[in-house]
Amino acid sequence: MSRAVTLDDAIGALEQAFMDYNRGDIALGGRLMAPCGKPGDTSLVLPATHIRKQYYGFKQATTFSENAGRGLPTVLSQYFLYSNVTGQPRAVMDFMEMTSIKTGVAAAIAARHLARPDTRVVGIIGSGVLSRPVLAAICRVMKIERVNIFDLNPRQARVFATYAQEVLDVECLVAESSRGCVRDAQIVCTCTTSRKPVLDGDDLSPGCHINAMGSYNLDMQELDEKTVNRADRIVTDVPRDTLNASGDLACLANKDVVAALDRIMSGEIPGRKSEKDITIYESVGFSVLDMALALFAHEACLSKGFGQDVAFSSRDSEQ
Amino acid sequence: MSRAVTLDDAIGALEQAFMDYNRGDIALGGRLMAPCGKPGDTSLVLPATHIRKQYYGFKQATTFSENAGRGLPTVLSQYFLYSNVTGQPRAVMDFMEMTSIKTGVAAAIAARHLARPDTRVVGIIGSGVLSRPVLAAICRVMKIERVNIFDLNPRQARVFATYAQEVLDVECLVAESSRGCVRDAQIVCTCTTSRKPVLDGDDLSPGCHINAMGSYNLDMQELDEKTVNRADRIVTDVPRDTLNASGDLACLANKDVVAALDRIMSGEIPGRKSEKDITIYESVGFSVLDMALALFAHEACLSKGFGQDVAFSSRDSEQ
Structure with a gap:
């Protein structure tokens, strides 16, 4: 298709x-x-x-x-x-x-509406099936100059880097740690099937937008508690469903930061309010x-x- | 297929x-x-x-x-x-x-295991989509000599009669009432989408087996309270589901008469115990x-x- x-x-x-x-x-x-x-x-x-x-x-x-x-x-x-x-x-x-294209494009749409407009660097953790469509889609909606990729399997990370450079014409840095991948990125995408956090919230730079794309049940978790509770705005497709479907948000203290992406896009609810806001798009399938x-x-x-x-x-x- | x-x-x-x-x-x-x-x-x-x-x-x-x-x-x-x-x-x-074949065949299997072995006459109420496969299937598993058909639309009943005679080679009587359809039948099949009873339990002859095939939600009903409460054995595919899915059984006083057809077939539970027992197969889809x-x-x-x-x-x- x-x-x-x-x-x-x-x-x-x-x-x-x-x-x-x-x-x-x-x-x-x-x-x-x-x-x-x-x-x-x-x-x-x-x-x-x-x-x-x-x-x-x-x-x-x-x-x-x-x-x-x-x-x-x-x-x-x-x-x-x-x-x-x-x-x-x-x-x-x-x-x-x-389905991969849909998931990547939805995250790019979330980034377009929530990330800093001056985003130039994307950090991607996990170079599996979701990593390519999300980078490709983000590159269509924002002016990206560099992507950082981190994967526990460095060989797979290097294959991704070749794809980014050859197909998408974007500079790609293979990071040696999660920290190295996210610290200078304005958009971070987690594309893993992890059951425990793959990044440390203290490593994120102010103003960062995170697309948490891998967790789709309560046993799965990519974000740590610091990241989730640092967020000024968390958007999802259907907030009530997502709170019951992703392990990432189990630790969330203030549920009032959660809003539906369509209502941010329509202007009913504000998204990012300042250059320093941390925003998250938690994707579980829509x-x-x-x-x-x-x-x-x-x-x-x-x-x-x-x-x-x-x-x-x-x-x-x-x- | x-x-x-x-x-x-x-x-x-x-x-x-x-x-x-x-x-x-x-x-x-x-x-x-x-x-x-x-x-x-x-x-x-x-x-x-x-x-x-x-x-x-x-x-x-x-x-x-x-x-x-x-x-x-x-x-x-x-x-x-x-x-x-x-x-x-x-x-x-x-x-x-x-789906029609499945429903007809399931009713014929129920009849084979529950109806009197000396059954010769089948009464069918409703000459719609289910009536042909159920008669065809019953004729493969029992020695049927005559079918009575009753439909509110006599023209449709006559078309069914031609099918029964020409295709299945079974004598067919077009009855002028529900009573005329069921009173001399050892097997009665209700094949309607009715929301109120289509037969009177007093018209059934002793030993009759009824295939109630039309009701598949609580708003639908083909059997009257007398028929249901006269039954010595009611079989269904999945008893708990059927009790929640068919309007026919809402009035049932003694739930102990209900059993799963597969357990009758396997001999775990007795089906018909005498020539005078009234038995019902309540079909809601399996x-x-x-x-x-x-x-x-x-x-x-x-x-x-x-x-x-x-x-x-x-x-x-x-x-």
Whole structure:
């Protein structure tokens, strides 16, 4: 699917999706977590409805932890799109790469609205699957001069550095510590699957914006208590859900700093108030964005005549 | 998909599925009901895992009430099948016709295990989508000589009668009342979407078995209080779920008569104890059967080289 959608397309589609959600034009469904595979493996179903465009759909994402040993991705996902007029199926699409793009773009949108406008340096901890799309997307929305990368696996960090330099044309410093990665960065992205903090809040420079992208359940944690309680503003997609879904915010003393990103974007709630504010975007997955990106890809495939990645895809005769 | 599976195949596969469920070889997932379309329209996701055969999957079924006015089915459904080893997708299939077959076959299996062995007459109330597969399946498992059909729409009842006579080679009487339909029947099937009783318990003959197939939420009701409280044995797929899912059983005084069909089939719990017992199979949908039938169809498609109804379908290299 990703061949049908450029990064700029995705940024535009997801900025629009936050605004559609803010106005009630896209609605969140519930979520279903079902066991499958070995104990601990799961299937997650995440529905949403695009009321304005008259589609509904859901993402199905599986986590099979033993896949790593098979050379397969641990997380697999697909998107299923339906007419919201008749319930007829409209498209089935592989959604693995699109999910990474969505997560990276959402973090870039958060950075655009919360980071210091004079940001030039990004620090990224963890050079896995999320690191490339988040840097690529941030580079489309801000003027980035250098990225610092830190990974416990230095070889993987060097591969990332080559990508940053060759593909994105951004200077890249392979840091030897978390501290070296974050201390001169105005935006810090944590892209790990860690169960304990990957940075020390004392290392952050004043005015830093953090995209905490890896923790999506209460057992996972990338930020330490100092970082969380230094924050002047913490934004999430759906605050109540995020407080129950990320281990990062379990230690949060003052819940009043938490706000929904769409309400910052619409101007209802202030985001950054000074150059020295610490801001955090805590990302746990937002099915509104999956829906919007799947629908954008579907419409792009129809208009461009693409079909090779789409199992079935058809126009809605009623619409 | 239904071209890949004969009715006898489906009967064998679903008898096996009840036994697999009884032994813990197929596990039920939860269920997710999401709003879509107009108020009252829904999307239902029903997962299950075939532990022995190493597949998991889910059915997605939509109810769009205004579809009838468009000449489209009100209920649409698809099945999504995955490897339970890796989470990789294995098949997507349209599941509308398969759902009707499943429901009809499950009722026939219940009748085989609960109705009087000397049953010769079946009464069917409601000549809609469920009436044909249930009669066809009962005729495969019992020696039926006549069917009585009653429908508020006599024209539709006559179309059903032609089907029964021409396709199934069974004599068919178009009854002028519910009473005329059920009074000499040893098996009665209610196949309506009614919100109030469609038969009078006093009209049932002693020894009758009833397949109550239409009610799948608390607002729907086909059986009257007399029928329910006359019953010596009521079987369902998952008793606790059924008691919360069907309006038929809201009036039940003695919950001890309720038992799971798989436990009757395995001999753990007695079913019919005498020729005069009234028995009821209350059917609200059982995702274990959807899984088993989808997997049977998938395997049949692979072994027969069929592919025309399958959007994507592949063997699991690990299995």
